[in-house]
Amino acid sequence: MTTPTPSPEPARDAERTSAERAVLRRALRDTLLLVGGLLVLGVVVGALLSGTAGVWGALIGAALAAFFCATTIWSMMRSVGSSPAAMAGLVMGTWIAKVVVLVVVLAVLRGADFYDRYVLFVVLALGAVGSALLDYRAVKGGRVPYVQP
Template identity: 30%
Template sequence: MTAEARMYRRAIALIAIVLAVIAVVGAVIAWVVAGPAAAGAALIGAGVAALGAIPTPVAMLVGHRKPPHVMAGIVAFSWLGKMFVIIVALLLLKNVESFHKAAFAATAVTGIVASLVVDVTTMRKARIPYVQPGP
């Protein structure tokens, strides 16, 4: 396994762990502050954060050994797919009266920002060169 593949796998694992912790903590806080409906909204928010965060490193893991145009296509279509699913989910949830939007938003934004921090930190520590050495 290449160093690059290890880095993507590590990013996926760390993001999953961080989002699981955020889901639990967010749900508990939402339950205490606003009740069980808010806890459910917080869990959905964590799920949306996972849907926004995990496909990118998975696409990179799948495509990093492919030609650049293939990898770009994999990443672009994974992004397009997750955006479509997130938009549809948001459109469906906006009409649910008992849905606690604040708990959802707080957990989703926290999860997305935390996953971005994990991505950047993991990639900075990996020290993967992005240039080909000369002869």
């Protein structure tokens, strides 16, 4: 009678999950550093261009950029190792929540004049584009096995 040998599949799955989490941690860290830099730069430039209104625009833009970018990465981190359907459900659910938050924030800010809309837009746009590029860099440089020998 032979003793069954344990399958290497759980070890490979654990290695893959660990590698995926490392890529997502790097993307989250880099994104938060980007948003911090945008906050400082946006506040300085906004203050020079529009005074207090520019500062408020930069603060709101950086907060929205941090919320949008970090929640996407967070939802991916929470769903690592789960089924593709569960991952899609969580990512789509957070995307819908982000759209609702954006609509609510824009509705609240619609009539307000204490912030500079252009500074808010530029900081938010740079945060979104920069975060996408950083996510791409993290995935491109990640060592996640996608083929099992």
